[in-house]
Amino acid sequence: PISTAVPDLGSLVLLGNRPNPFNPATEIMFETRDGGPVTLTVYDLGGRALRSESLTVAPGMSRWRWNGRAGDGRDLASGVYMYRILSREGSGTGRMTLSR
Numbered sequence: 001p002i003s004t005a006v007p008d009l010g011s012l013v014l015l016g017n018r019p020n021p022f023n024p025a026t027e028i029m030f031e032t033r034d035g036g037p038v039t040l041t042v043y044d045l046g047g048r049a050l051r052s053e054s055l056t057v058a059p060g061m062s063r064w065r066w067n068g069r070a071g072d073g074r075d076l077a078s079g080v081y082m083y084r085i086l087s088r089e090g091s092g093t094g095r096m097t098l099s100r
Helices: none
Strands: 006-010 013-018 026-032 036-043 049-057 060-066 079-087 090-098
Touching: 013 090, 026 036, 026 079, 026 090, 036 060, 049 060
Parallel strands: none
Antiparallel strands: 006 090, 013 026, 026 060, 036 049, 036 079, 079 090
C-alpha cells in the first residue's frame, strides 16, 4: 500500500514512504524546489519524538532511509508510526507501519 502522506502548503512535496508496511527499513521520499536544510522526525502515536535527523538536500527528489530504530539505536516494536518533514519550503506528515 502507498502511504497516505499529505503535504502541507508550500513547495515541499512529500511523496510518502515505501515500502509500507515495512521490515526492516523504509524510505521516505520528498521533493524540494530549492533544496536546503530539512528535518525529519519519527513519532509514536502518542506524539513522542523517537528519532530526528537534520539533513541538507539538493533541489529535486530526496530520500531518507529509516531502519525502524529510535535515536538511541534500540529496535522499535511493530506498530504504526508518524513522520514529519520540515523545510523552508513547507512541511508534511505521513503514517507508516513497522511489521517485525
